[in-house]
Amino acid sequence: MARSLWLSVFYTVILYIPLIAAQQFEYRYHICTSNSTYTKNSSFPLNLNATLSSLYENASRSDAFGSVSVGQNSDRVYALFLCRGDNSPELCQGCINTTREDIMIRCPNYKEAIIWYDRCMLRYSNRSIFSVKEEWPRAWLWNVNDIGDVTDRNQFNANLGGLMNQLITRAASSSNLFAIGDTNGTAFNRIYGMVQCTPDISPSQCRICLSGCVNFIPTCCNGKQGGNVLTPSCSMRFETYPFYTAPPSPPPPASSPSPPTPPAISLNPSGERKASSRTIVYISVPTSAFVVLLFSLCYCYVHQKARKEYNAIQEGNGGDEITSVQSLQFQLGTIEAATNNFAEENKIGKGGFGDVYRGTLPNGQHIAVKRLSKNSGQGAAEFKNEVVLVARLQHRNLVRLLGYCLQGEEKILIYEFVPNKSLDYFLFDPAKQGLLNWSSRYKIIGGIARGLLYLHEDSRLRIIHRDLKASNVLLDGEMNPKIADFGMAKIFGGDQSQGNTSKIAGTFGYMPPEYAMHGQFSVKSDVYSFGVLILEIISGKKNSSFYQSDNGLDLVSYAWKQWKNGAALELMDASLGHSYSRNEITRCIHIGLLCVQEDPNDRPTLATIVLVLTSFSVTLPLPREPAYFGQSRTVPTFPTTELESDRSTSKSKPLSVNDMSITELYPR
Numbered sequence: 001m002a003r004s005l006w007l008s009v010f011y012t013v014i015l016y017i018p019l020i021a022a023q024q025f026e027y028r029y030h031i032c033t034s035n036s037t038y039t040k041n042s043s044f045p046l047n048l049n050a051t052l053s054s055l056y057e058n059a060s061r062s063d064a065f066g067s068v069s070v071g072q073n074s075d076r077v078y079a080l081f082l083c084r085g086d087n088s089p090e091l092c093q094g095c096i097n098t099t100r101e102d103i104m105i106r107c108p109n110y111k112e113a114i115i116w117y118d119r120c121m122l123r124y125s126n127r128s129i130f131s132v133k134e135e136w137p138r139a140w141l142w143n144v145n146d147i148g149d150v151t152d153r154n155q156f157n158a159n160l161g162g163l164m165n166q167l168i169t170r171a172a173s174s175s176n177l178f179a180i181g182d183t184n185g186t187a188f189n190r191i192y193g194m195v196q197c198t199p200d201i202s203p204s205q206c207r208i209c210l211s212g213c214v215n216f217i218p219t220c221c222n223g224k225q226g227g228n229v230l231t232p233s234c235s236m237r238f239e240t241y242p243f244y245t246a247p248p249s250p251p252p253p254a255s256s257p258s259p260p261t262p263p264a265i266s267l268n269p270s271g272e273r274k275a276s277s278r279t280i281v282y283i284s285v286p287t288s289a290f291v292v293l294l295f296s297l298c299y300c301y302v303h304q305k306a307r308k309e310y311n312a313i314q315e316g317n318g319g320d321e322i323t324s325v326q327s328l329q330f331q332l333g334t335i336e337a338a339t340n341n342f343a344e345e346n347k348i349g350k351g352g353f354g355d356v357y358r359g360t361l362p363n364g365q366h367i368a369v370k371r372l373s374k375n376s377g378q379g380a381a382e383f384k385n386e387v388v389l390v391a392r393l394q395h396r397n398l399v400r401l402l403g404y405c406l407q408g409e410e411k412i413l414i415y416e417f418v419p420n421k422s423l424d425y426f427l428f429d430p431a432k433q434g435l436l437n438w439s440s441r442y443k444i445i446g447g448i449a450r451g452l453l454y455l456h457e458d459s460r461l462r463i464i465h466r467d468l469k470a471s472n473v474l475l476d477g478e479m480n481p482k483i484a485d486f487g488m489a490k491i492f493g494g495d496q497s498q499g500n501t502s503k504i505a506g507t508f509g510y511m512p513p514e515y516a517m518h519g520q521f522s523v524k525s526d527v528y529s530f531g532v533l534i535l536e537i538i539s540g541k542k543n544s545s546f547y548q549s550d551n552g553l554d555l556v557s558y559a560w561k562q563w564k565n566g567a568a569l570e571l572m573d574a575s576l577g578h579s580y581s582r583n584e585i586t587r588c589i590h591i592g593l594l595c596v597q598e599d600p601n602d603r604p605t606l607a608t609i610v611l612v613l614t615s616f617s618v619t620l621p622l623p624r625e626p627a628y629f630g631q632s633r634t635v636p637t638f639p640t641t642e643l644e645s646d647r648s649t650s651k652s653k654p655l656s657v658n659d660m661s662i663t664e665l666y667p668r
Contacts, residue, residue, distance in 0.1 A: 025095045026118035029139040029230060029458075031607060032107035033114060036126065038075075044111065044126070047071035051079040051124060052100040059096040060089045064176070065199045067130050079124035082198050085178030086245040087119055095120035106457075116230045118243075123232055133205040134232040135212050137611060143226030143239065144396065152186045153223050159183050160191050160238060164214045167195045171210065172203040180244050189225075189240045197234040209234035328391060328403040335359065335405050335412055339369055349422065358417060366417035367402060374409050383411045390486050393459055397451030399474055399484040418482055420475035424542070427470055433540050433573060438580035440479050441537050445588060446613050447481040448473060452530060453606040455483075456523045464490045464521060468529040469510050470536060490521065509544040509554075513627045514600060524600035528627070531595020531603070534588055535559050540573030556596050556626045563593055563623070583616065593623035 038044035047070040058066035064083035071077050081099070083092035099115050099122040107113035114123035116139070123129065147153045163183045170179035177197035185191040195213075197206035213229040213236035221227025226239035237243070338359030339346050349356040354373040360366055372383060383406070390401035390413075405412040423444065426432045436444075448468075455463040465472075465483065472485040512528035514520040532543050535555055543555040553561060562570045568589045569582065591612060595603050602624060604612070612618045 025098050025120075027102065028116040028118060028141060028228065030103065030106045030113065030115040031137045031139065031611070032110040033112045033125075033137050036111040037109040038111050040109070043071060043075040044077065047075055047077040048079075048124060051077045052104075052122075055079055055081050055122065056093065056096050056100055059083065059093040064089075064092050067200065069128075069130075074126065077124055077126065078129050079122070080129065080198065080200070081120060081122045082196070083120040084118075084194075084244070085176055085196055086180065086194075086247075091119060096122060114232055116235070121230075121232075121235070129232070131200045132233075133201045133209055135209055135234075136231065136615065138216075138615075139230045140216060140220040141228040141230075142221040142224045144394070145225040145240075147186070147223050147225060152188075156185050156191070157222070159185055160193075160217070161214075163191055163193045164195070164217075164236065164238070167193050168207055168210045168214065171195045171197065172207040177201075177203070177206045180246065182242070185240055191238055191240060192242050192244065193236075193238040194244050195234070195236050198232075201233055206234060210236060328387070328401070330403045330405045330412070330414055332405050332407040332410055332412075334361070335369055335414065337362075338367060342369075342371060359414075368415040368417045370413040370415065372411040372413075383413075387413065392461075393455075393463075395451055395454045395459075397447045397481055397483060398454065399482040415484070418474040418484075419477050420479060422471050422484075423473040423475060423481065423537075424470035426475070427537060427540055428542050430575075433575040436479075438576050438585065441576075442581075442584055442588070444473070444475070444479065444481045445534055445537055446610070448483065448530065448533065449606060449610045449613060451481070451483045452526055453610050455489075456526070456606050462523070464523055465526050465529075466490060466521060467507060467510075468526055468533060469507050470533060470542070473533075507544075512596075512600065513598060522600060523605070524603045527595050527603045527606065527609075528600075530606075530609070531592045532556060534592035534595065535571070538573065538585060538588055538592070539571050540575060559589060560593060560623075560626050563589065587612070587616070587620075590620055590623065593626065594620065596626045597624045598627040599624075 038048075051068050051070045054068040054070070055066055058068070059081060064085065064087055065081065067078070067080035069076060069078045081096050083095060087095070095117055099117055099120060103113055103115040103122060103124075106115065112123075112125040112127070114121070114137070147156045163181060167179040167181055170181070171177050177199050178195070180192075180194045182190050182192045195210050197209055201209070209231065213231065213234060216229050217227055220229065221238075226237070228237040229235065336342065338361050339357045342355075342357055346357045346359065347355055348358045348368070354371050357369045357371065358366065359369050383404075387401070387404045390399070394400075399418065400416040401413065402416060403414040405414070420426075426436050452465070452468070455465060463486075465486065466488045467485060468483070472483065474482045474484050476482060508516065510529040510532050512525050515525050532555075536543055539555060539559070541555055559568075559571050562568050568586055571589060572580070572585055591604070591609055595609075597603055612620060
């Protein structure tokens with residue numbers, strides 16, 4: 001009897017575990033799609049809250065789609081949601097509950113926004129969005145793993161194209177405009193695909209929308225094991241693993257009807273069969289209590305772990321940070337052997353806090369070793385900051401940390417080896433500038449923007465780099481940029497987005513005025529540095545050493561003057577010759593000047609910048625005069641190695657840290 005009871009409890013818990021795990025919905029991307037904002041004392045936020053609440057109530061419907069409109073005139077709110085076609089009503093409602101809360105945090109005071117999770121999409125606007133096919137704004141994601149050699153890639157692409165065409169046809173002819181399926185990928189894997197449209201558009205519009213998503217595959221995801229294209233009206237995804245819930249296969253026909261399963265019974269002393277109510281109580285009560293307890297423990301564990309992890313990073317208490325990455329620790333002897341005892345011929349650069357060496361591990365892997373100077377300003381706290389920070393970052397436009405060594409006075413960081421050195425090595429050398437044509441420079445600008453966007457919005461914590469410059473951008477074998485050197489980065493949690501410091505650190509010429517003069521830093525500090533970097537990439541001139549003698553102008557001021565005179569292309573590096581896109585260069589100069597405006601609120605976000613770089617349909621505002629325009633070049637410099645104690649400001653929002661996804665975000 002006891003054994004049967006606990007077996008029942010065990011199997012019940014096993015059935016509940018997938019349901020518990022399924023509630024952890026995966027954030028994909030969001031876009032605050034309008035510059036129009038509302039005030040808190042207007043009717044719009046009241047209508048928006050009512051609309052989102054109504055969507056949540058409607059999410060339990062079986063069709064997994066709903067739309068609601070509340071309010072009148074300019075304060076009217078239109079909203080809709082779409083759940084994945086393989087969701088249950090419970091999962092759909094849970095996902096909508098998550099997205100309606102998250103979108104208010106990510107897009108505060110915006111009158112139009114859209115957010116995608118793995119299992120649902122939610123959007124709202126102050127204009128009608130019902131029964132309208134909209135393919136913009138668009139975002140895409142890709143799996144970081146490659147297919148393999150060219151032969152496998154060609155076979156994979158051919159099979160993927162065939163699968164997607166089949167799924168588009170099936171979705172356009174289905175009642176819910178949704179289809180899933182799989183096919184052979186290569187000899188070693190299969191491809192699993194899913195397409196879906198919002199049911200308020202027509203089948204022909206759905207076909208057009210999905211075809212547009214699939215046509216983006218060569219641009220976003222060529223040679224990758226997975227990809228996901230997201231638009232307001234439709235989406236497409238493929239992977240080499242099953243990521244959706246396939247409908248159950250119909251049971252095989254039976255030769256004869258199976259006898260019904262008898263109910264739970266017991267034999268009373270007289271031999272009569274009857275259900276035992278006592279047995280039911282014995283089983284149901286402990287089972288329910290155990291499931292509730294298990295769910296509560298899981299919930300508490302996840303949230304306590306996230307808060308502890310964040311507090312350890314922010315407060316720098318003891319050795320908790322290093323403990324979380326002990327598996328990355330290298331022995332000093334291994335590093336000395338890899339670099340031939342830090343031989344001079346292996347030195348490949350000098351960073352803000354020490355020298356960088358090339359090395360080779362016993363397994364043949366090439367590495368870059370950053371050996372911190374013993375008398376540098378970066379102590380153990382800053383070293384741990386960089387280890388904990390970079391170890392958690394996974395993005396193709398960020399340099400990847402392989403490990404660290406903390407032994408005696410030695411503090412060493414081991415990174416992936418990036419063969420083409422740093423951007424400044426090419427950009428500011430007249431003999432090498434010609435190796436960077438406009439196509440390469442445009443790719444570098446876009447890659448840096450995507451890396452910063454990941455740091456600001458898509459990593460587990462909001463991160464401000466604070467020392468973005470050409471020497472901190474590394475180039476891989478295909479000239480793809482990788483942002484490096486996170487020794488001065490600041491980590492924020494929740495909706496914290498700005499802070500103050502009494503000690504200035506960074507590189508003058510890349511620092512915005514609010515930071516250099518008042519110690520105020522935010523995500524817009526990185527935007528300013530990025531704007532300077534864009535102008536450097538276009539001109540091939542370093543901001544700190546550029547001087548236009550006739551007018552006493554630095555690079556930023558010179559770019560502004562040429563823009564105002566209608567001669568923006570005069571800024572362009574002469575080594576580019578005629579192999580460039582006039583529209584792309586003009587647009588990049590426009591973006592750069594928007595980034596270096598004096599008021600941080602006037603500078604665009606990285607999400608906007610990435611969107612503008614990839615869509616010429618977006619209209620940009622006119623830039624205002626840059627922050628340091630007309631100032632003397634004798635402005636005093638600031639220290640570049642001293643790190644600060646800060647007085648960060650926060651709204652004390654609870655922090656939730658989720659596991660990293662293997663997909664990366666690339667809005668288009």
